[in-house]
Amino acid sequence: MWTIIKIAWRNLWRNKRRTLITTASVFFAVLLALVMRSMQLGSYDNMVKNAVSFYTGYIQVHKAGYWEDKSINETFEFTQYVEDEIKSEPGITSVTPRLESFALASSGNYTKGSAIIGTDPEKEARFTNLDKFVIYGDYLKPGDDGLLVASKLAEYLKVDVGDSLVLFGQGYHGITAAGEYPVRGILDFPNPEMNKQTIYMGLKEAQYYYGAPNMLTSLAIMIHDPDKLQVKVQDLKKKLGKKYEVMDWKEMMPDLLQEIQADNAGGIFMLGILYVIIFFGILGTVMMMSMERKKEFAVMIAVGMRKGKLILMLFFETIIIGLMGVISGVVGGFPINLYFHFNPIRLGGKAAKAIEQFNVEPILPFSMDPQYFYNQGIVVLVMTLLAFLFPLIFIIRFNVIKGMRN
């Protein structure tokens, strides 16, 4: 075996230039694929991380059927049991209770339909950094009876910090919800839609306003490892039972998922082109290495080398080329990805503004997911094995006499 590997290795260097060119083509393709995909996947991670940490969380727990109607009537009681079951799930970093519905917000002659979000101010600040979006006034304190009003809505209603706002709407099971609340602060979100309609208030106050004491519409949950999202969702579903619906961000934000999937498809297509280049690069070399050595193969078989060993030798030659390219590509790509993982490319100008509208930080951090590095190796090795089919068939069908005449 060792001699076969030795011959294969030395054969590769009989034509140094060709071997180096083939290895270099694999190297550059792997490097490009790694850097390109790492940036792409990293930006998706960033988008998702931003989107979920801005509002939804990775997971939400609702009363079964809530998501379809999003009605104040589809609330659930925030019992100790629910809290304990969720807290007992490992890997959950924070949980924020919310009571969300709609109401008319009115000030003077101005009235507008608004989204009212009742939340625990401290938990919400930890969860979504809501306090960072306050541009005027103060953030809500625990037990606060005031409101945080989004800037465009405040502008429309012509209210400022210290003014009062009347909320009027339908509460739990048809009761009338009405109240007058002081404006504690003005929020400014990057997302224009949120700026036009959002009002935050303390959870207890919201529960009182809607006549739904201790009731919630959602529990937003953050997890430590997004790769274990599905496991966590399944675990929570099992723990909480059918009375609750447990949804991940993909179900709650299908638009974002579709956008990622569409962009990802483009990336995969480009990757496919790179892989095809790798494949034909290796195939061309392997074909030449086989065709130009017909006589040598004929002699080897003549003197007593079984075709199986000859195939093994060519297998090593092919696989070594592929491995050299993959390993050098990964070694070359790793520090680049590592650097941009910790020092993400920061977008500026219009591109940054366009991204910020979606509450996404305008940076392109590179993914360091080790699985992607393995995948690169596996894909290129599969390409190499596909290219190896040529010498395999070539040797199986090889005729010694014809080879001798070559």
Next chain:
Amino acid sequence: MAIIEVKNLHKVYDETSVPVHAVNGIDLKIEEGEFTAIVGPSGSGKTTFLNMLGGLDQPTKGEVIINGTKIHELKSKNLIDFRLQNIGFVFQAYNLIPVLTAKENVAFIMELQKVPKKDRNKRAMELLKSTGIGDKGNYRPGDLSGGQQQRVSVARALASKPKFILADEPTANLDSKSTADLLDMMAEMNKESKITFIFSTHDQRVMDRARRIVTIEDGKISSDKNGINN
């Protein structure tokens, strides 16, 4: 007992639908220890005959029996193993493995035979010494002259301790001195170690050294006589 026995051997190539009778009914026996030249003009069928003798080509009809084994009946894999254990080949263009050194080329055959590393390296060096190039063991074929490469080729052919050696025009690419030296060496091996050599050749110098000359014309043996060296 004959080491090689050929009975009514035929080879017909059906190229472009016009059958070509390359070998057309050859009967031949070769005894152990012979130093035989197969001669004949180009296209006479001697290479085809030699290929069938070496188990590289299948006869259309007839039998090739080597040491009691009908090699034309062996399956491809068994035939390769048979060649490895019983036949040594020396080619016109030497055909050494270019990426292996002289010693590795010789040892490679023994590795195929699963001879332990220590033994095969020792024997490879002994064979290179016996072919007069013991000091060239670590040279690759590209660094050796034609004569030296052919000596390595002979050492390689001997490595497997074959029943006989088939040499296809072994001197065709060599100058006079290298040819003479090579023939001296092979004749000595034949005489002292009783190694059977069968040559296919055009070369008068080889014919002059042969103890038996078999002439093939139009796929048949036209003469089978003792050489002047007999």
